Amino acid sequence: MAMNEQRAESLDTPQEVKAECEAFRKTFSDLRAEIGKVMVGQQQVVDSVLMCLFCGGNVLLEGVPGLGKTLLVRTLAKSLSLPFNRIQFTPDLMPADVIGTNIVSEDVDTGKRSFEFQRGPIFAQILLADEINRATPKTQSALLEAMQEHSVTVAGTTYTLDEPFLVLATQNPIEQEGTYPLPEAQLDRFLLKVDVGYAGLEDLMEIIDRTTGSASPVASAIVDGQRILDMQDLVKSVVVAPHVKQYAARLVLATHPESDTAAGGPNGPTNRYIRCGVSPRGAQALILTGKVRALIDGRFHVSYQDIQDVAMSCLRHRILLNFEAEADRVDSDALVQEILKLTPTQPTAMVGM
DSSP states (O other): OOHHHHHHHHOOSHHHHHHHHHHHHHHHHHHHHHHHTTOOSOHHHHHHHHHHHHHTOOEEEEOOTTSSHHHHHHHHHHHEESOEEEEEOOTTOOHHHHHEEEEEEEOTTTOOEEEEEEEOTTOSSEEEEETGGGSOHHHHGGGHHHHHHSEEEETTEEEEOOSSOEEEEEEOOTTSTTOOOOOHHHHTTOSEEEEOOOOOHHHHHHHHHHHHSSOOOOOOOOEEHHHHHHHHHHHHTSBOOHHHHHHHHHHHHTTOTTSTTOTTGGGSHHHHHEEEOOOHHHHHHHHHHHHHHHHHTTOSBOOHHHHHHHHHHHHGGGOEEOHHHHHTTOOHHHHHHHHHHHSOSSOTTTTTO
8 A cells, every 4th residue: 555545544533634734834834944044035936945845846946146046955955864965067067977877896806897886966865956957958868767767777777766856956047148958858857947036125135144244044954854755645645626636637738739628719828829738747746736735724635726826836847839929928927827817717517506
């Protein structure tokens, strides 16, 4: 029996469910507060990263340099009792620099030579892929197997990564010089894509105080790997009603052009601006992150609002735009907002019932 099924069966009473939800909320809040000792503002970004952690997914943080993306990931690693590695992606980085390679080793006693696998920095549990889009697509693709299967294959041998495993990647906007667009297959493996914006006046003043004074706040480890795995199991056991699950599926199908489910019909935004719609991973992301939103709110069931709250981060990077969208300067965020407006929470046949 799967762990999440065992957990779901063990929660027999409303009191037990409430206690589990409250424990989840407390751990989530404690981590948020610990990160807040170092990070200033960016609450939505911090919450999104923590959601990915408890969903067992990966997160892509996009923003111009200097907004604290790397600091956030390093602070998260310090808040967790897990091995942490950082890879600085550059144009000359090779796949072997990420996953490792076989090297020739010699036995000092017998003189016999053999191949020995030298592990790369990917063998950690919290991996920071810093400025991932400054490496070539060949090197970016070295992360594909690790992000999906949590394993690495070299010369026909598969090495399993320790759980929990989380990739947090940062990237600069693709319009910046020296960047390469991420392959679509890799973008789809990120549970969420989160835009990191500029700090406001008060937050900027606080950043100046913290970084130019003599005191340097440091985060402490408050959660270990087993606790994270337990919380991931709890997330999977959260209840999703059929009509909410269907709503998430209809949102995904509404992004598919040349289909009966395209948002707005034949002349709607989907058919006009989208070249390729969201994959099933988008629906999985909506449900998983919706479950975390429910637990944060103290509920053991997912609502329509939970799905709507996470839709932007779940779908924006899974929509491929066509040339007309570029010509009209329509971005994926605007399309997701329009699709949310055009997709009713209930199917047309159910409205008013």
